[in-house]
Amino acid sequence: MGIKIGNAAFDARADEALQDPDVQRAVPPAQERLQSVRLKAVDELGDWERWRDLGEKIRSHTIEHLDYYLTELSENVAKRGGHVFFAETAEEANDYIEQVVRQKQAKKVVKSKSMVTEEIGLNPVLEKAGCEVVETDLGEYIIQLDHDHPSHFIGPALHKTKEQVRDIFTEKRGYAGTEKPEELTQFAREQLRKEFLSADVGITGCNFAIANSGTVGIVTNEGNARLSTTVPKTQITVMGMERLAPTWEDFEVMVSLLCRSAVGQKLSTYVTCLSGPKMDGEADGPEEFHLVIVDNGRSGILGTEFQSALHCIRCAACVNVCPVYRHIGGHAYGSIYQGPIGAVLTPLLGGYEEYKELPYASSLCAACTEVCPVRIPLHELLYKHRQRIVQDEGLAPAGEKMAMKTFRTVTSSSRLYRISTKSATVARGVIAGMSKGGPKPIRGWTGSRNLPSVGKKRFRDLYRERRKGAGE
Numbered sequence: 001m002g003i004k005i006g007n008a009a010f011d012a013r014a015d016e017a018l019q020d021p022d023v024q025r026a027v028p029p030a031q032e033r034l035q036s037v038r039l040k041a042v043d044e045l046g047d048w049e050r051w052r053d054l055g056e057k058i059r060s061h062t063i064e065h066l067d068y069y070l071t072e073l074s075e076n077v078a079k080r081g082g083h084v085f086f087a088e089t090a091e092e093a094n095d096y097i098e099q100v101v102r103q104k105q106a107k108k109v110v111k112s113k114s115m116v117t118e119e120i121g122l123n124p125v126l127e128k129a130g131c132e133v134v135e136t137d138l139g140e141y142i143i144q145l146d147h148d149h150p151s152h153f154i155g156p157a158l159h160k161t162k163e164q165v166r167d168i169f170t171e172k173r174g175y176a177g178t179e180k181p182e183e184l185t186q187f188a189r190e191q192l193r194k195e196f197l198s199a200d201v202g203i204t205g206c207n208f209a210i211a212n213s214g215t216v217g218i219v220t221n222e223g224n225a226r227l228s229t230t231v232p233k234t235q236i237t238v239m240g241m242e243r244l245a246p247t248w249e250d251f252e253v254m255v256s257l258l259c260r261s262a263v264g265q266k267l268s269t270y271v272t273c274l275s276g277p278k279m280d281g282e283a284d285g286p287e288e289f290h291l292v293i294v295d296n297g298r299s300g301i302l303g304t305e306f307q308s309a310l311h312c313i314r315c316a317a318c319v320n321v322c323p324v325y326r327h328i329g330g331h332a333y334g335s336i337y338q339g340p341i342g343a344v345l346t347p348l349l350g351g352y353e354e355y356k357e358l359p360y361a362s363s364l365c366a367a368c369t370e371v372c373p374v375r376i377p378l379h380e381l382l383y384k385h386r387q388r389i390v391q392d393e394g395l396a397p398a399g400e401k402m403a404m405k406t407f408r409t410v411t412s413s414s415r416l417y418r419i420s421t422k423s424a425t426v427a428r429g430v431i432a433g434m435s436k437g438g439p440k441p442i443r444g445w446t447g448s449r450n451l452p453s454v455g456k457k458r459f460r461d462l463y464r465e466r467r468k469g470a471g472e
Contacts, residue, residue: 002090002121003350005149006334010357013332023159023329030158034320037264038371045260055257056375058250059311062242066302069211069244070293076214080276082289086241090120093294097122097203097236098129100290104234106131106200112218112225113137114205115314116240116294118150118336119349122203134195136224138188145172151330152338153316154262159329192224202228202286206239207258207313209291210251214275216291217251219258221269229274235286237274241293242310254313257373261315297349305384309344311374318368318378324361333358340368340378347385356395359385421458 006013017023042048062069074084087093101109109131111117123133123144135144139156143149146168150156157165162179169175169184173191177183207219216237218225229235245251259265278285301310319325319339330338335346335355343358359382362368368378390396396404410416 017328017332041260041264059374073211082276094125108132109201110199112204196227199232201234202232208245218272230284234288236290238292261317261373317371321367344381
């Protein structure tokens with residue numbers, strides 16, 4: 001699949017989501033619920049702003065010294081018998097993982113939730129190699145059964161109603177129960193348990209790898225990551241190269257920020273920390289461990305004005321407060337990364353030609369910046385994208401370029417400016433009075449807005465009349 005989902009233009013994707021009653025029924029309540037529990041959790045912690053300061057400091061330091069900590073991590077993993085592979089591209093990562101799976105003659109792979117494996121499009125590669133791939137996170141399991149795409153960092157199936165989930169289970173797995181969440185979850189648990197027991201390879205993502213011990217940390221609420229890493233004989237962890245914590249103390253801070261910001265918990269149900277294959281005397285764990293560290297464009301962000309985007313811990317707090325996401329959901333972004341951070345990160349990884357609309361999918365209200373637990377200035381980065389798109393890349397629409405050129409010409413001439421302000425009253429009926437939102441070139445902008453009529457008199461004229469009437 002890769003980072004891109006769908007081929008339709010952004011406007012078409014957004015319009016489809018706005019007209020989809022299920023999306024409109026599922027997304028806003030879920031967004032509100034996640035935001036409310038986050039607020040309660042951060043209040044319980046105490047001085048949240050000091051925690052944010054510490055989180056920002058840790059992430060900034062880590063990214064500034066990323067080469068050092070990646071080296072330290074890989075050396076410590078190797079010391080404990082693990083294998084480390086640095087993948088510059090998605091293709092290199094997929095080739096390496098496919099090679100491991102083939103060597104093990106694996107027929108079934110179980111996966112816990114991983115955004116980076118979605119990013120590199122791993123599942124189709126393994127399926128093409130003749131391997132059955134089973135997503136074991138409940139949301140991802142639902143998405144996989146429905147041949148759909150994730151729409152949220154934390155809740156991949158957030159856009160689906162419980163009735164839709166019931167219908168998917170009924171059609172794909174012969175489910176005969178109701179739409180009650182408890183029954184749906186119990187059914188999924190029964191279905192997945194046998195998959196864990198028969199899997200040859202387990203694949204996971206990584207929330208944070210702890211550099212000074214060579215440990216991989218995975219945060220879940222379902223226990224599926226723990227089963228994926230203890231039952232299969234071979235484990236493969238795939239991580240974005242920026243997902244590091246230098247020490248256990250740093251890891252503790254980051255997990256606390258992540259759990260509270262993501263799902264409003266002091267700590268998630270499971271925090272699984274793994275340090276390579278099981279050692280002599282250990283009861284469980286894989287016999288073989290592979291850590292695949294993925295670049296896939298991240299190194300190109302280092303040292304740029306967008307470097308702070310790599311501080312992201314994938315908590316989705318920014319998504320949960322975004323008014324744009326609330327209305328259009330995740331799929332409209334055309335990327336596996338949604339919301340404000342998706343609108344920042346996706347153009348950096350996928351290019352402006354493909355994703356130049358995303359930085360404009362924001363009101364620049366700065367709510368995302370205010371909730372980010374590591375203080376990424378998201379609204380400022382979105383604005384920087386817009387500057388680049390227009391000034392450096394020259395990718396503004398032709399109509400917009402013409403409009404701005406005309407505006408510059410008119411406002412640079414006092415005579416033309418006076419003429420234009422006077423003509424505005426004549427044009428007010430054309431712009432605001434037409435039933436479809438004005439002339440064709442501006443209907444895309446006015447279609448969802450209530451344009452007030454232009455006043456019959458200019459402010460300058462009213463001001464002069466007022467002064468004349470006062471005898472000045």
